[in-house]
Amino acid sequence: MRASGLLRLGLLVLALAVAAAVGSHDFRRDFDVVWGEGNARFRDGGRQVELSLDERTGARLQSKERYLFGRFDLEIKLVPGESAGTITSFYICTGGARHDEVDFEFLGNASGEPYLLHTNIFSDGKGEREQQFVLWFDPTTDFHTYSILWNPHNIILYIDGTPIRVFRNNAARGVPFPARKPVHVFASIWDAEDWATQGGRVKTDWASAPFVAAYRRYNVSSSACVWDEGEGRARCPAAAGGGRRRRRQAAWMEQKMDWWSWMTLSWVRMNYMVYDYCDDRRRFPHGSPPECVIPIGRS
Ligand SMILES: *[C@@H]1O[C@H](CO)[C@@H](O)[C@H](O)[C@H]1NC(C)=O
Numbered sequence: 001m002r003a004s005g006l007l008r009l010g011l012l013v014l015a016l017a018v019a020a021a022v023g024s025h026d027f028r029r030d031f032d033v034v035w036g037e038g039n040a041r042f043r044d045g046g047r048q049v050e051l052s053l054d055e056r057t058g059a060r061l062q063s064k065e066r067y068l069f070g071r072f073d074l075e076i077k078l079v080p081g082e083s084a085g086t087i088t089s090f091y092i093c094t095g096g097a098r099h100d101e102v103d104f105e106f107l108g109n110a111s112g113e114p115y116l117l118h119t120n121i122f123s124d125g126k127g128e129r130e131q132q133f134v135l136w137f138d139p140t141t142d143f144h145t146y147s148i149l150w151n152p153h154n155i156i157l158y159i160d161g162t163p164i165r166v167f168r169n170n171a172a173r174g175v176p177f178p179a180r181k182p183v184h185v186f187a188s189i190w191d192a193e194d195w196a197t198q199g200g201r202v203k204t205d206w207a208s209a210p211f212v213a214a215y216r217r218y219n220v221s222s223s224a225c226v227w228d229e230g231e232g233r234a235r236c237p238a239a240a241g242g243g244r245r246r247r248r249q250a251a252w253m254e255q256k257m258d259w260w261s262w263m264t265l266s267w268v269r270m271n272y273m274v275y276d277y278c279d280d281r282r283r284f285p286h287g288s289p290p291e292c293v294i295p296i297g298r299s
């Protein structure tokens with residue numbers, strides 16, 4: 001009897017664990033389709049979503065919640081084959097005047113040619129902070145994890161856990177840093193044939209439409225501070241194992257670049273970065289923007 005009781009308890013725990021795991025990934029529950037309704041297809045009970053672009057429309061998802069700081073991870077499999085003119089994106093944005101925004105934008109290409117990853121960071125309405133990368137893998141054959149870590153110290157972009165870009169909080173040195181306004185999380189696909197591919201020379205080949213990108217594993221349950229619209233403040237999850245008495249901050253809220261992260265980042269910059277606004281003398285003839293000249297290791 002005790003054994004069967006234990007067994008039943010075990011099964012119950014297992015069932016709850018499965019339900020929790022299933023419940024933690026649901027695009028239908030966590031997002032609204034705010035553009036291109038028919039072009040967002042939920043699969044696998046909402047655990048995966050496919051966004052498609054055809055001659056009629058693209059599609060955009062917007063998170064139902066807003067967040068003030070978080071670690072946002074998303075797995076994406078980009079449009080395979082011909083993808084020239086298309087942009088597949090994952091970004092956070094406050095909207096409104098003087099908005100803050102952090103972008104992953106994947107610029108498609110002619111069949112067989114490599115994708116270009118275009119990133120940008122807006123703070124207090126000012127962007128012009130583009131960095132572009134080629135990838136060290138084919139982003140169309142498998143899902144890869146793209147992450148935006150945003151805490152009071154810095155914004156770090158990661159691909160499969162490898163840091164590719166950092167924007168430190170240099171507010172004390174006069175560079176605005178997003179820290180006050182909550183963001184929505186967005187995922188989208190759209191047509192930008194006038195500039196996206198090889199400077200706009202290669203146009204979208206509509207005979208290859210629809211262009212479909214797949215997203216999965218959105219999970220911010222313990223890694224983002226949810227904005228409480230009523231109270232006008234964010235609720236941050238406590239660290240696991242923090243105990244009842246001492247509520248510690250979650251590790252991601254404290255995360256900064258350590259020695260190993262700087263080494264990895266410089267490997268990425270040396271081998272995969274193809275454009276950095278900080279080095280664009282033509283755009284900034286009177287010297288780089290202030291955040292570019294603050295030495296690494298100080299923040
Ligand atoms: C969602 O994230 C939390 C915290 O990172 C983790 O404990 C949980 O297992 C994740 N769920 C799934 C299904 O990955």
Ligand SMILES: *[C@@H]1O[C@H](CO)[C@@H](O)[C@H](O)[C@H]1NC(C)=O
Nearest residue numbers: 107109113114116196197198
């Ligand atoms: C497309 O491929 C060309 C040729 O390999 C490359 O120069 C370009 O950066 C790629 N990406 C885009 C978006 O044009």
